[in-house]
Amino acid sequence: MLLLSDCFQSxxxxxxxxxxxxxxxVPNLNTLHGLHITQTGREFTEEQMTDIFIYITNSINLKTVKFTDCLFPGVYQNKFHLQKLFELEITVLWYPLRSWYRLNLQSGGWEEKIGSVALKEKVYERKVRGFRTRKP
Structure with a gap:
């Protein structure tokens, strides 16, 4: 597992x-099985997510990617990259505030890590407000 704490740029x-x-x-590390990126207060765009997913899908043994203390769009819409992640059986986890979520590689939406309950738009909006107003 490679942990990048508040040092990831692009x-x-x-x-x-x-x-x-x-x-x-950091080049593509073929022996890497897990990647954990913590980016305190950072908001990622779908384009930035796509770039990260391209890196991930080019990593031969990578199976789990975790993102903490950052914000992602409520839905990832690039079906091509979702399909690649699905085919490679890569799990994408996200911990914005107090809860873990897993990227549903079929729909592109986030769901609770345990129980697979979809993250509803109102709950996502509440998380975004909480994320943006919290004190570092």
Whole structure:
């Protein structure tokens, strides 16, 4: 498991490397089974999610990816990358505030990690408000 705590900047899709805030580049690590990115207070766009998913799907042995203390869109709509994640049996987990969610690789929506209950839009909006108004 590789843990990146408040140091992730972006993914260079053309070279398939993670770029850290220090400028250090992390190449695709074929022995990596898990990746955990903590980004305190960061809000990711769907485009940034896509770049991360491209890196993930090019990692041969990666099976679990966790994101904590950050915000993602309520639904990921890129069906091509959802299908690739599904085919590779990669689990994408997200912990924005006090609850773990799993990305449903069929619908692109988030659901409770245990029980598979879909994250409803009103609950998501409440989480977003809480995320944006909390004190660091």
């Amino acid at each position: 993914v260079n899709v053309s070279t398939n490397v993670l770029i850290l805030t220090s400028g250090l580049q």
